[in-house]
Amino acid sequence: MPMFLTVATTSTSLQPLISDLGLILMTAGIAVLLFKILKQPLVLGYLIAGFLAGSHFDFFPSVKDVHSVEVWAEIGIIFLLFSLGLEFSFKKLVKVGGTASITAGTQIVTMVLIGFASGYLLGWNMMDSIFLGVMLSISSTTIILKTFDELGVKTQKFAGNVIGALIVQDILAILMMVLLSTIAVSQQFSGGELLQSVLKLVFFLTIWFVAGIFFIPTLLKKAKHLLSDEMLLILSLALCLVMVILASNVGFSPALGAFIMGSIIAETTQAEHIEHLVKPVKDLFGAVFFVSVGMLINPDTLVEYALPVFLLTLVTIFGQSISATVGSLLAGQPLKQSVQSGVSLSQIGEFSFIIATLGTSLGVTSNFLYPIIVAVSAVTTFTTPYMVSFGTPLAVYLEKKLPRKWAKSIADYSANAEAIKTVTTWQIAIRAYLSQIILHSIIIIAIILLSSKYLLPLVEEIKFGHTLAALVTLILVSPFLWALSLRRIASEAVNELFSNKKQRGPILLLVFLRLGLGLFFVGFIVNNFFSPVTALFALVGAIIAYFVFPKRLQARYLRIEQHFLSNLNEREITKEKHLRRDLTPWDGHMATFDVVPSSNIIGKTLEELRMRENTGINIAFIKRGDITINIPSRNERLFPKDEICVIGTDAQVKKFKKYLDQNEIETPEETEETDIVLQHLKLKNAEFIGKSIRESKIREKTKGLVVGIERDGRRMLNPESHLILEEDDILWVVGDKKLLTSLVHN
The missing domain is CATH 3.30.70.1450 (Regulator of K+ conductance, C-terminal domain)
Structure with missing residues (x-):
């Protein structure tokens, strides 16, 4: 009898949760079908489904247990950010280059300022205005990519700049979430606290990424033969939630942890498979998240704040379009592509909801801000396809109407933009030194902190416990100390600079800086575990051992580095082998x-x-x-x-x-008589040598595409358009047969 009562009680307590989930999914399913038929973004369907299932619409069953739905919505945010990280990859951020970075940076800075000013002019308090500025600055990756697919423009030239800008926006959005949390807690702008937050973020991002790339691809590779799809899904979600816990424990949002783990797994060979497995989970909880956002839509609030919604919609559409266009022009893009990129980025979406949720959970934003942002997002989502389609006609119109002098200046600036990207020998040396110093210093500090927090408490009660802890710590950091202090970096650039007597002083300063940092960390370790007098003797012994065994330290470090680089590049190597096989x-x-x-x-x-x-x-x-x-x-x-x-x-x-x-x-x-062929040609024509693929106009002259280049026995598949052509290169081109033949004979 007691067991029956327990089961009955449990069943009764679960009933509202199950009925609420059923209501949410049923409403979302109907809305999605309708919006699919109407060829409108599904996000709008989820928002409307949430409004219908919310307490503000009386002619439809309402959700009863709102708190449980909010918990599910938080899980939805985690899986949305995890999936976004799977598509992100930190290496993509490096590859997007300056064009996308300048475009996204200009847009975000401009819109944050415009959004803050708009909130201030509307009479809102400072925190509402700050959050408003950030929410209006981030375009929607989901909506833009879906719109590009539906309109068939994903392969057009401007789309690459837009996608690159979205990648930069995503990482900047994560950074701004951390800064907003800091501002919300302190309730003031403190330069010191903001700098501390940025340094803390950089420190943990570096450690998580390096450790993740070192261990996780190896784990997935070793266990590959044991992992079924079910087990791989569970393992991936477990890794995601572990990183969520780590991020929460060090004071970051759970969403950041999910994003970081997604970006780490994105570097593995299993990334596409995991992304495919996670998609149903992400779609389910993502739908719950967007429906929960729609539940907050209050018609009374929207009527009361109809004017702010209208004004902020105009600010978003025109502000995003103009600022992104200007950013693209500053990056050296032609007018047409800049306008097309600008109008494509003229909406807000999922990140705005996540930031609004952050403000609500921290209790620093007003209740009216969330539904206003949802309304602005809904309108701008609806207008996105029309804005993308409007981009080309608008660009053509501007090219005709702009003063000839302006148009010529823009064209000249775009043509000369490549010259700005040249890198000097000093820049190569400084970048190499700084990256090595920062990376290895972060790794060394992390090992020392972990040893002090977890290793020392375990052994300090035993005899010579401090000595053992110090010895283990020194052994762990020794390869990185060698790399920080003694490893040769950017040898060609440094030798070239050192051959000039005027440049030797700065080079020697950099060398002594590295040696000094190495000695500082050795002293810091021994001082952390010993008394000052004992530390002095231990320091001398550590320094002697440090300089006596450089080859062993070098060998250990190179093994560690090789393992890391192998994991980091394995996905690209596998993909390249696949492409080579396919060609x-x-x-x-x-x-x-x-x-x-x-x-x-x-x-x-x-x-x-x-x-x-x-x-x-x-x-x-x-x-x-x-x-x-x-x-x-x-x-x-x-x-x-x-x-x-x-x-x-x-x-x-x-x-x-x-x-x-x-x-x-x-x-x-x-x-039988196809004019499109795959043909190779040896580059002898001086017209092409020394030019990039884009500058050579081979694509225009052959109505084709350079799909491969053989150079000195190496094969480069799908080369980048900025690759410089060299004499005796063998080009593989898919193009018009007659045009290719005429190109060979010229």
Whole structure:
């Protein structure tokens, strides 16, 4: 009987939670279907579903246990940021370059100031105005990428700048969340506290990233044969939540921890697979989060604050567009691409909600701010597709209407922007020295702090406990002390500078700075574990050992570094090998075939068909209606009327056609005489040598694309457009056959 009562009680206590979840998902499902039919962003559907399920709409069942929904919404934020981190990758931030950084930086600084001024003019208090400025400064990655896909503009040139700017915005948003938390706690602008918060963030980001890259890819690789999809999903979510706990324990938001773990896993070879596995979980809890945001929409508040909503919507659309356009122009982009980039970034979205949630949870923002931001986001989300479509006509109009002198100045500035990016020898040396000093100092400090907090308390009660703790700590940090003090850095640049007598003084100063830092850390360690007198003798012994065994320290450090770099670059190396395999043989050409409805291969995966093993060809893409699947995976299935594009030699394509004929497949008439070929040419033309791929205009002259370059026995696949062409380079170009032939003969 008591057991029955317990079960009944438990069932009763769960009932509101289960019914609320059912109501939320049912409402969200209906809204998503309707908005899918209307071809509108799904986020709007979730917001409206939340409004219908909230307590402010009386003609629909309402959620009862609001607190539980808020907890689920916090989990939704964690998984949203984790998924965003999986798409992020810190190396992407390095690759986006100055253009995206200047665009995003200009936009964010401008909008923070405009947003703060808008709040001040509306009579809001300082904290509301500060949070408003930050919320209006971050564009929506989710909405923009979805809009680009729907409009088919993701491959256009300006889209690359927009996506790069979004990457920079995401990391700056994380930084601003940390700063906002600091300001909210202190309730004042303190330069010292803000600097301390930034340094603390840099310290923990570095440690988490270095440690994560060192251990997590190795863990996933070693356990790969043991991990099913279910276990990999559980392990990934466990790693995410562990980092969430670590971030919370050191005073950061849980969302930051989730983002960091996502960005660490993004560097592993399992990233795409994990992203695929996590997507349903992210979609579920993300839907709950956006619905919970919609539940806060109060019609009375919106009516009362209709004027601020209208004004802030205009500020967002025009402010984001103009500031991003100006930033893109400052970065050296042409007028057309700058305008297209600017209007694409003219909305706010998920990060604005997360920042609004932060303000609410800290209790520093007013109740009206959240629904106002939700309303502004809803309107700007709706206008985003129209703004993106409007970008090209607006750019053409401005090019015609701007004074000729202005247009020429913009074009000249854009053309000369590459010259600004030149790097001097001193810059190379300084960057190398600073990066080594900062990175190794952070690692050494982290090891000392961990040893003091966890190792010393364990051994201090035993005899010679302090000596043991100091010895273990010195052994752990010794490779990094060697790298900090004695490792040769940027040798070519330093030797070039040192050969000039006037430059020797600064170079020697940098060398002594590194040696001094190494000795300081050794002294800090021994002083931390011993009395001052004992520390002096221990310091002398440590220094002697430090200089007596440099080769062993070097060997240990190089092993550690090699393991780290191997994990860091493994994803790119694997991808490059995959691409090399897909492009071989390099003397092949492309051909397309259509799958007829009566074919025997319909419904089978590429792995089952074993086309590459049987014929030697590689499938470049599968075109299915308006969808193109580039480099399809082996699990991709073939369907009626699919168009298959293959790369191979004449013999391989002929063998492939025979293979398909046996399975009832037809060849399009135009395929026999296709004008698009994959051809290689040796670079002898002085017109191209010394120019970048973009400057050479090869793409325009061949109506094609440079897909590979062979240089000194090395193969570079999908080279960047800024790569400088050199004499005797072998270029692999997919393009018009006649144009390629004329290019070879010129």
